[in-house]
Amino acid sequence: MTDPDDHRSTAIVDHYGALARATLEGARAIGGETCSSTGGCCGPAGYDDLTGLPDGAVRASLGCGDPVAVADLKPGEIVLDLGSGGGIDVLMSARRVAPDGLAYGLDASPDMLALAAANAEQAGLGNVRFLRGHIEDIPLPDAAVDAVISNCVINLSADKARVLAEAFRVLRPGGRLGISDIVADDVQAGPAEPSHQCAAQALTADAYLKALRLAGFIQVTITGTSAARGGAHSAIVHATKPDRTSGQ
Template identity: 60%
Template sequence: MSDARTTGTPATDEIVARYSARARAVLAGGTPDEGGDSCFGAAAYEDVDEVPEAALRASLGCGNPLAVAELHPGETVLDLGSGGGLDVLLSARRVGPAGTAYGLDASDDMLTLARANAAQAGAGNARFLHGHIDDIPLPDGSVDVVISNCVINLAADKARVLAEAFRVLRPGGRFGVSDIVAAPGLDAAGRAAAERRIGCAASTLTAEEYRRNLLAAGFTAVTITPTAGTGDGLQAAIVQAAKPASPPGTLIRPMRAGDAAEVLAIYQAGLDTGDASFETSAPAWDEFDRAKSPGQRYVAADAATGKVLGWIAATAVSDRCVYAGVVEHSVYVHPDHQGRGLASALLRAFIGSAEAAGIWTVQSGVFPENTASLRLHAGAGFRVVGTRERIGRHHGRWRDVVLIERRSPAIGD
């Protein structure tokens, strides 16, 4: 592993130089001088009998991401900061000749070592790329799984790294990394001292900061599981997440300000049906933006053109702290793209993100005439709480509203 970037910073250059020196030592047949590094190396791995010794000696990881990556034959996997290639070689073995294992590293020396290890192992499906983990040289939606071992914590711009990982994953793709996280109460000075002591961590995030960055990038189903303590308030952890699955040719991603016109047009088209809401006209974007919670906003977009085809967002039901985990959501799909499964995909992404953010109740009100919405939500685990009869006038007539909610089986149990 050897990649920190943003490009050309002194910290980045120092990290790349340190791991390049390690690679050169291994290439020369020696044992690297640890220089204070005390990560776990290859100790967390059990299936390394046929891996070149040089790949093991170059390893400076903090866990085994392959233990949770669940790689399958034929898949494409990308290792961020692949170093001497240990995880790439093990991944190549698991995905088989029909699959591909990519390794990305910023050190030319590490890439030389990794390619030599791949040749020795006969891993013809291993590919090694030179570059930085915040600017991945692969196309959108080109890999099934992103892994990494104690590298993302070294990056200067972690949000950008996670956004890049989200970009290159296919819909439904998986993110599984080992990394170092900091205890919540550790102050900046204590964190820096601990990072210097173990030697393979820098500007670490707490688990909650890591979670927020993953959710902001668009990931759902986020879990962070501590595995081993390194001392002084730092801890190794397995970090898992998923890119939302979506129908063929589409992509579910976070809603952006640039989506405003298309989001509001879809909103208005739904209101024009007369069965979506008591509202009759979509608000201006500023009003919409203020009303909707900043997290859990997604659009379904055409993967080729980027055109927004549908959206989902939520509003907090109260500013009282006791209701912090309760939101009311709305989901709309353009009339020309209904029946493609977009609403279901948006709802699944929303629920996965909401649970990862600690939201325990998602609720909404639906006109009883909107049977398609009631079926959609029943399929996603919502139950009918009751009906508010003649609660309001809409287009000159009194309307009932069916109250529905979904209680998380994992949060607030």
């Protein structure tokens, strides 16, 4: 029997691949099938400064916040963006960690990866690497990065515990998790939504907190921001991997 989660994952990749192709053709990726009543994928993205970013990266932005600011990136750090899409958060991260740092973007859609690579080339950023893979199985070794970010992506996964465990694994001790994501207002929110929509499988704040702590994270906070469609809202999620020396 075929795992229904496999069908769901394929549907998500196909949907975002189509958005990437549309963006490459000059359209804006954000369409009518979105979470917010105003047409954004998950609500206003809330970026402070998009100056100098390629138009294709901005048009392909499907996020619900600014995880780059949440992660408090510093020069020289290595950062990983889970579900990097057209690359906007990777490019912004690369600027923050330059000149000696590195920004990885991980995505399952070949079309999104092609779009992101084109955007990185246009931006002239050499400290960017894009990886093809699933956020439930990150193709990086243990303790490889200083920060993990994600923007309106983890809510789409059918196995969020695995995603958070993988994020914990690839973080160095003391590393940071900075996420903008969709949180359900109650346990009934979202299941009837198509699989690619933001609130389709969103956790409640309490369930999200529990999952983060079970993964091993400490200093966990979830702060609601703007309302989203489908009985949910955007939220800023922050957590830390304990430092092995102090346990804090």
